[in-house]
Amino acid sequence: KATLTGSVNQFKTEELTRRQVPSVSQLLQGIAPGVSVWQSSGKPGADGANIRIRGTGSIFSGTGPLVIVDGIVSSLDYLDPNSIESMTVLKDAASTSIYGVRGANGVILVKTKRGAGKGVKITYNNFFTQQEATNIPEKVSAVEHMELSNIAQQNNTGNPNAVVFPLALIDRYKTSPVDNLEIFNNDWVGLLLTNSGLMQNHNVTLDAGSEKARLFTSVSYLDQQGLIQNNSFRRLDIRMNPDIQISKNLNLTGTFFFNQGTRIEPAGASPEFIIRQAIGLPATGPAKFGDGQYGDAGQSNRRNPLGQAEASGITTTIAPSIMGQAQLNYRPIKGVELSAAYAREQWTPNTKRFQKNYDIYVPNVANKTYDFSGRYPGTNALSETYSFNYRNTFLAQGSYQYTKNGNDAKLMLGYQTEEFSNRSLGASRSDFVNEDLDYLSLGGANRDNSGGGTETALIGYFGRLNYAFKDKYLLEVNGRYDGSSRFSQELDKQWAFFPSASAAWVFSQEGFLKDNAILEFGKIRGSWGTLGNQTLPDNYPFAATYTSGTNYYFNNITNSGFSLTEAVNPGITWENSTQKNIGLDLAFLKGRLNVTADYYIKEISDLLFRKPIPAYTGLSPAYLNLGSMENRGWELAITFRNRVGKLKYDITGLLADVQNKVTSLPGVPNLDEGLLRSEVGQPLRSYYGYKAVGYFQTVEEIAA
Numbered sequence: 001k002a003t004l005t006g007s008v009n010q011f012k013t014e015e016l017t018r019r020q021v022p023s024v025s026q027l028l029q030g031i032a033p034g035v036s037v038w039q040s041s042g043k044p045g046a047d048g049a050n051i052r053i054r055g056t057g058s059i060f061s062g063t064g065p066l067v068i069v070d071g072i073v074s075s076l077d078y079l080d081p082n083s084i085e086s087m088t089v090l091k092d093a094a095s096t097s098i099y100g101v102r103g104a105n106g107v108i109l110v111k112t113k114r115g116a117g118k119g120v121k122i123t124y125n126n127f128f129t130q131q132e133a134t135n136i137p138e139k140v141s142a143v144e145h146m147e148l149s150n151i152a153q154q155n156n157t158g159n160p161n162a163v164v165f166p167l168a169l170i171d172r173y174k175t176s177p178v179d180n181l182e183i184f185n186n187d188w189v190g191l192l193l194t195n196s197g198l199m200q201n202h203n204v205t206l207d208a209g210s211e212k213a214r215l216f217t218s219v220s221y222l223d224q225q226g227l228i229q230n231n232s233f234r235r236l237d238i239r240m241n242p243d244i245q246i247s248k249n250l251n252l253t254g255t256f257f258f259n260q261g262t263r264i265e266p267a268g269a270s271p272e273f274i275i276r277q278a279i280g281l282p283a284t285g286p287a288k289f290g291d292g293q294y295g296d297a298g299q300s301n302r303r304n305p306l307g308q309a310e311a312s313g314i315t316t317t318i319a320p321s322i323m324g325q326a327q328l329n330y331r332p333i334k335g336v337e338l339s340a341a342y343a344r345e346q347w348t349p350n351t352k353r354f355q356k357n358y359d360i361y362v363p364n365v366a367n368k369t370y371d372f373s374g375r376y377p378g379t380n381a382l383s384e385t386y387s388f389n390y391r392n393t394f395l396a397q398g399s400y401q402y403t404k405n406g407n408d409a410k411l412m413l414g415y416q417t418e419e420f421s422n423r424s425l426g427a428s429r430s431d432f433v434n435e436d437l438d439y440l441s442l443g444g445a446n447r448d449n450s451g452g453g454t455e456t457a458l459i460g461y462f463g464r465l466n467y468a469f470k471d472k473y474l475l476e477v478n479g480r481y482d483g484s485s486r487f488s489q490e491l492d493k494q495w496a497f498f499p500s501a502s503a504a505w506v507f508s509q510e511g512f513l514k515d516n517a518i519l520e521f522g523k524i525r526g527s528w529g530t531l532g533n534q535t536l537p538d539n540y541p542f543a544a545t546y547t548s549g550t551n552y553y554f555n556n557i558t559n560s561g562f563s564l565t566e567a568v569n570p571g572i573t574w575e576n577s578t579q580k581n582i583g584l585d586l587a588f589l590k591g592r593l594n595v596t597a598d599y600y601i602k603e604i605s606d607l608l609f610r611k612p613i614p615a616y617t618g619l620s621p622a623y624l625n626l627g628s629m630e631n632r633g634w635e636l637a638i639t640f641r642n643r644v645g646k647l648k649y650d651i652t653g654l655l656a657d658v659q660n661k662v663t664s665l666p667g668v669p670n671l672d673e674g675l676l677r678s679e680v681g682q683p684l685r686s687y688y689g690y691k692a693v694g695y696f697q698t699v700e701e702i703a704a
Contacts, residue, residue, distance in 0.1 A: 062535025093529025115214025268312025500529025
């Protein structure tokens with residue numbers, strides 16, 4: 001870090017594996033200033049975290065960071081923490097501009113472990129975790145629910161005698177025991193959350209090597225059970241990283257991994273919806289009378305969360321992914337390094353959802369039995385979807401390093417291509433006679449099918465120049481020239497250049513501080529750069545697309561047709577981000593106390609949003625590059641490390657703040673999204689509504 005000129009945080013495997021989490025994206029939570037990490041779901045297999053670096057960088061385009069694993073674009077959640085050697089977060093333009101149109105929202109670099117040397121070393125790690133629901137609202141009893149409902153009805157109508165539940169019924173509930181026939185007091189959440197919630201992970205690594213070859217292998221298995229029935233996630237991860245020394249100056253490295261996740265959920269509804277429904281249901285609703293006998297939950301639609309969780313069928317998503325990468329590294333002469341790499345990743349997720357009916361029963365009080373009432377939802381349906389994806393990446397780069405008389409310079413030039421292809425296929429049928437046979441060919445009515453495909457490509461030429469004089473004065477210049485298939489070639493919108501520059505002064509190397517007993521290290525750094533964002537809402541936003549399923553009447557018959565439903569902007573281009581950063585790095589007490597502080601300004605221009613057009617056009621508006629906003633913020637990290645005997649400990653404190661402000665929305669007074677509104681001078685997506693000034697306390701206040 002002593003020679004870095006940008007804003008960078010790096011973490012070793014020891015720091016990352018302290019917490020036991022199912023997804024690697026959660027590991028950055030609370031350890032890097034300016035990096036916001038949060039989960040939008042705790043559902044097994046869908047609990048990967050959202051990551052934002054230095055605030056939100058767009059309104060409708062991508063806002064997440066670019067993730068690079070061993071030089072290849074990938075996902076954090078394909079990794080097992082035990083296979084990671086280091087993770088680096090690049091936050092300012094000087095660090096990320098070399099990634100061009102994908103670096104505007106920051107970059108996360110992951111380096112996986114490789115064979116360390118001679119011999120064979122085998123390690124085994126595991127963890128077991130019990131997951132529990134938190135922050136569940138405390139529910140009222142059946143009697144309390146009825147009494148409060150009556151009070152609400154009286155307040156609503158102004159009639160002191162109005163009731164929802166007869167007083168005689170409430171008295172009977174107070175004096176009679178619960179019999180699950182006439183008197184109910186169901187704890188819906190307790191009845192629903194009956195799965196174990198157990199999560200376990202097992203990992204075995206092999207580290208083997210000789211003088212000519214080394215190999216690191218990692219095999220991991222994760223089993224995560226949900227809180228409700230028929231909800232779980234299992235993942236198998238296999239990674240192999242070989243290194244072969246072909247000759248003194250030539251070596252070959254490889255990366256191969258296989259990852260497969262299997263997620264199971266109820267087919268009737270998502271686990272989140274089922275739990276929300278159980279939280280909201282009153283205790284007076286009939287829940288379950290016996291095996292396969294579900295009550296109507298006191299709902300007119302007869303939807304029962306227990307039936308949905310236990311007997312509505314299964315949705316199974318299997319997502320296998322495989323990647324192979326090979327890289328040649330050659331050092332022809334001293335100071336010169338050449339490398340070329342090719343990688344191909346394929347992933348083929350498929351989902352099978354078979355929604356079944358479950359039986360609804362109603363109490364027969366007279367006979368003290370339960371009568372069959374019907375089936376919910378009344379029809380069954382099977383759907384299957386398949387997606388075939390691949391990404392090819394080619395990277396070639398060369399570097400030359402020159403060192404003499406305290407001068408250290410390094411020039412790096414490179415070329416990269418990336419192509420992505422997707423094909424999808426789906427089919428569904430309903431009205432299955434036998435719900436034990438889940439094959440599409442056995443379905444009856446409502447046959448449907450769908451399919452589609454997309455292709456995108458990216459080409460980039462990049463370069464970097466680093467210069468240092470006596471490790472005291474540091475300079476770095478970056479540039480990348482990118483071309484993207486997402487924009488119009490005809491209008492010359494596909495290419496753009498993204499430069500950056502940064503400098504640093506290691507003032508602790510100056511004579512007046514070199515022998516300072518308190519200050520071990522001190523550095524001031526500053527950077528400037530521009531970046532692009534090509535993660536647009538559509539792969540082909542510059543081209544007009546037609547929607548199928550629009551029928552028209554011609555020649556006395558109805559014909560299938562296509563229609564243009566969206567306006568198009570052929571001149572659309574990427575959003576741009578100009579970033580400035582100034583930072584200070586300090587180390588005291590022989591490196592035991594470290595302080596890092598940063599202040600930054602991120603100005604985003606050419607923001608994409610839809611400018612409203614008259615409804616009589618029959619078209620939805622096109623995306624236009626019109627808006628702008630800025631993020632201003634600061635970060636502070638203080639770390640103290642020490643050792644007392646064999647005890648090693650460290651304490652870290654983080655503090656950061658970012659202020660967002662929309663600076664222009666030409667031709668649009670505001671962007672309304674329900675309770676959220678974006679307007680000039682206010683933060684993006686601010687809550688908009690009436691401000692509560694208090695409660696009326698007297699009749700006079702109401703009259704006034």
